[in-house]
Amino acid sequence: MSQCLHLSGSLAGFQAGRRFQSTGPQASARAAALREAHGGFSFELTDQQKEFQEVARKFAREEIVPAAPSYDRSGEYPFPLIKRAWELGLINGHIPEDFGGMGLGIFDACLITEELAFGCTGVQTAIEANSLGQMPVIIAGNDAQKKKYLGRMAEEPLMCAYCVTEPEAGSDVAGIKTRAVKKGDEYVVNGQKMWITNGGKANWYFLLARTDPDPKCPASKAFTGFIVEADTPGVQPGRKELNMGQRCSDTRGITFEDVRIPKENVLIGEGAGFKIAMGAFDKTRPPVAAGATGLAQRALEEATKYALERKSFGKFIAEHQAVSFLLAEMAMKVELARMAYQRAAWEVDQGRRNTYYASIAKAFAGDIANQCATDAVQIFGGNGFNSEYPVEKLMRDAKIYQIYEGTAQIQRLIISREHLGKFKQ
Amino acid sequence: MHRSSEVKHVASYLNTRGCECFGQPCESHCPVLTDRTIHVQLKTFIKIRVKPDRTGVVTDGVKHSMNPFCEIAVEEAIKLKEKKLVKEVVAVSCGPQQVQETIRTALAMGADRGIHVEVSGKDYETLGPLQVSKIFAALAKKEQADLIILGKQAIDDDCNQTGQITAALLDWPQGTFASEMTLEADKLKVVREVDGGLETIKINLPAVVTADLRLNTPRYATLPNIMKAKKKKIANVKPADLGVDVCSRLEVLKVDEPPQRQAGVKVETVDDLVGKLKEAGRV
Numbered sequence: 001m002s003q004c005l006h007l008s009g010s011l012a013g014f015q016a017g018r019r020f021q022s023t024g025p026q027a028s029a030r031a032a033a034l035r036e037a038h039g040g041f042s043f044e045l046t047d048q049q050k051e052f053q054e055v056a057r058k059f060a061r062e063e064i065v066p067a068a069p070s071y072d073r074s075g076e077y078p079f080p081l082i083k084r085a086w087e088l089g090l091i092n093g094h095i096p097e098d099f100g101g102m103g104l105g106i107f108d109a110c111l112i113t114e115e116l117a118f119g120c121t122g123v124q125t126a127i128e129a130n131s132l133g134q135m136p137v138i139i140a141g142n143d144a145q146k147k148k149y150l151g152r153m154a155e156e157p158l159m160c161a162y163c164v165t166e167p168e169a170g171s172d173v174a175g176i177k178t179r180a181v182k183k184g185d186e187y188v189v190n191g192q193k194m195w196i197t198n199g200g201k202a203n204w205y206f207l208l209a210r211t212d213p214d215p216k217c218p219a220s221k222a223f224t225g226f227i228v229e230a231d232t233p234g235v236q237p238g239r240k241e242l243n244m245g246q247r248c249s250d251t252r253g254i255t256f257e258d259v260r261i262p263k264e265n266v267l268i269g270e271g272a273g274f275k276i277a278m279g280a281f282d283k284t285r286p287p288v289a290a291g292a293t294g295l296a297q298r299a300l301e302e303a304t305k306y307a308l309e310r311k312s313f314g315k316f317i318a319e320h321q322a323v324s325f326l327l328a329e330m331a332m333k334v335e336l337a338r339m340a341y342q343r344a345a346w347e348v349d350q351g352r353r354n355t356y357y358a359s360i361a362k363a364f365a366g367d368i369a370n371q372c373a374t375d376a377v378q379i380f381g382g383n384g385f386n387s388e389y390p391v392e393k394l395m396r397d398a399k400i401y402q403i404y405e406g407t408a409q410i411q412r413l414i415i416s417r418e419h420l421g422k423f424k425q
Numbered sequence: 426m427h428r429s430s431e432v433k434h435v436a437s438y439l440n441t442r443g444c445e446c447f448g449q450p451c452e453s454h455c456p457v458l459t460d461r462t463i464h465v466q467l468k469t470f471i472k473i474r475v476k477p478d479r480t481g482v483v484t485d486g487v488k489h490s491m492n493p494f495c496e497i498a499v500e501e502a503i504k505l506k507e508k509k510l511v512k513e514v515v516a517v518s519c520g521p522q523q524v525q526e527t528i529r530t531a532l533a534m535g536a537d538r539g540i541h542v543e544v545s546g547k548d549y550e551t552l553g554p555l556q557v558s559k560i561f562a563a564l565a566k567k568e569q570a571d572l573i574i575l576g577k578q579a580i581d582d583d584c585n586q587t588g589q590i591t592a593a594l595l596d597w598p599q600g601t602f603a604s605e606m607t608l609e610a611d612k613l614k615v616v617r618e619v620d621g622g623l624e625t626i627k628i629n630l631p632a633v634v635t636a637d638l639r640l641n642t643p644r645y646a647t648l649p650n651i652m653k654a655k656k657k658k659i660a661n662v663k664p665a666d667l668g669v670d671v672c673s674r675l676e677v678l679k680v681d682e683p684p685q686r687q688a689g690v691k692v693e694t695v696d697d698l699v700g701k702l703k704e705a706g707r708v
Contacts, residue, residue: 047529
């Protein structure tokens with residue numbers, strides 16, 4: 001069903017780099033011959049993937065790029081852009097076809113995400129939060145829940161959110177304190193969530209709360225995942241937080257005060273929450289890595305354009321090796337980050353556990369996004385520090401990629417655990 | 426020809442080819458197009474190079490896509506269908522295998538089916554407006570089309586001939602450089618952009634219309650429509666099947682880059698300027 005699965009078995013769909021793809025008949029014949037010769041490993045995208053990427057690219061460059069600076073300044077939620085993206089089918093792509101979506105694989109979603117992030121990562125994060133919120137329902141919801149909560153996302157441009165983080169617990173998910181107590185056919189929830197993307201705009205939330213109060217109960221049994229309608233009495237979104245970057249994205253604290261959730265809205269069952277929350281990450285980390293790569297690509301392109309226009313000491317600054325080496329290193333990082341997220345996405349689409357690759361991709365992409373953004377500002381020089389030029393925004397936007405969706409440090413924890421685990425076998 | 430208040434058939438002809446350069450949304454590619462401002466956002470600043478043997482330009486490895494004026498034509502056709510003024514939109518393109526991608530784009534925008542007229546190799550390199558018009562005329566008769574909409578010109582060769590020649594071959598009226606078109610019963614009201622301003626004409630159907638920039642803003646293909654387009658049919662036809670001979674009667678003698686812009690000369694005073702101009706024989 002997913003576009004990636006159809007390239008089953010040995011073929012891998014990768015992007016053939018950003019340089020102009022040859023579409024001549026000789027090039028296609030050569031590519032086909034190569035695939036035969038090498039037995040399958042391929043960096044070729046399907047025609048449909050290329051078309052999807054083209055739509056996303058066009059939309060990002062024509063509609064997101066011009067609007068991004070003013071959304072960044074005002075912090076206003078970019079709903080018109082989100083609505084447009086929804087109309088074009090660029091978001092909610094991974095909702096299964098039975099529920100009104102296109103059933104795209106993670107790979108296709110990543111291709112689109114990278115393009116949108118190129119335009120503005122604030123807009124792209126607002127959109128990505130939808131995927132994050134929906135993923136628990138997609139992987140763990142029953143048909144009724146999927147129909148109700150995914151179906152409505154396909155019918156109108158609605159937002160949803162993923163409520164796990166708390167003021168006192170981010171990386172330590174098992175340390176969350178929000179309590180859900182069963183009372184008859186309902187659960188009563190009390191607690192405080194923080195840094196929830198789309199917190200103030202969501203139509204519904206995926207909520208992780210502790211159902212077993214016994215401190216000795218293991219994390220794998222103590223938490224439950226719920227779907228909460230945002231207009232449930234007692235759900236109180238806080239004020240919109242003013243952040244360093246991705247400023248148009250709506251991030252808030254949310255207080256849950258005696259919120260009653262019907263038992264039909266429990267995902268799988270009591271105690272299954274932790275596994276669901278973690279399982280969602282394997283599918284959402286590759287797109288986050290893709291977003292970081294999109295930002296890094298933007299940094300690279302802006303810096304390159306500038307370096308070919310600005311002159312110093314009688315030549316274009318791109319002709320000074322110090323600058324061209326900076327660009328070369330940015331290019332290296334962008335290409336590698338892209339390959340990393342594509343591998344992670346492809347692995348999960350093949351039906352395999354991709355935790356190792358997903359963490360590598362997210363860790364690497366987050367780090368290089370920051371490096372490339374900083375280097376871009378450096379190449380712009382004094383102009384780079386100024387808000388009239390696009391790169392200072394990239395630097396501010398990039399930082400969060402080392403923090404959300406698993407901090408850079410947590411990713412290293414995961415990678416080392418996976419790596420040592422493989423070694424010990 | 427069946428004529429009713431509902432136009433049966435709109436054939437939207439896509440020009441993806443040019444003469445030497447394939448149709449591509451780039452304003453700075455062709456040596457002859459220096460100062461056009463086509464407000465096509467999807468600019469790809471491809472540096473076009475003349476082939477060493479000066480018979481044309483290098484096309485290998487250059488991305489080809491739908492001519493922007495043809496996008497506008499497709500959009501207009503689909504709008505007519507959405508208003509239920511036409512029953513079916515058929516997208517046609519002449520060229521080698523790659524043009525199928527372009528036809529697919531038209532299908533993703535909303536065309537119902539496609540026709541790919543296969544022309545490849547040497548024939549394709551010499552394919553020009555006259556042969557294309559003959560093909561379109563033959564197809565229009567075969568498909569019993571009531572309306573043909575094309576882009577006013579291809580942005581690589583800028584010929585601006587196909588629409589007009591097609592109309593002449595079919596002996597149909599033409600509304601060229603259309604910035605507005607309205608279907609009124611079995612007549613077409615076309616507002617044309619002409620040098621002196623706007624000219625409004627009323628022509629009978631069947632007719633040929635060529636789209637100008639301000640006719641509409643083409644829609645994006647949405648992702649669901651791209652997926653649906655895969656199920657739509659593209660028929661394959663050869664020019665010979667339509668009784669058309671694609672042999673060209675034109676021979677390109679040579680293709681050159683425009684002369685390099687010479688550096689200017691700075692002068693200090695107005696007198697110097699007048700002196701230099703006199704020297705150059707300009708005053």
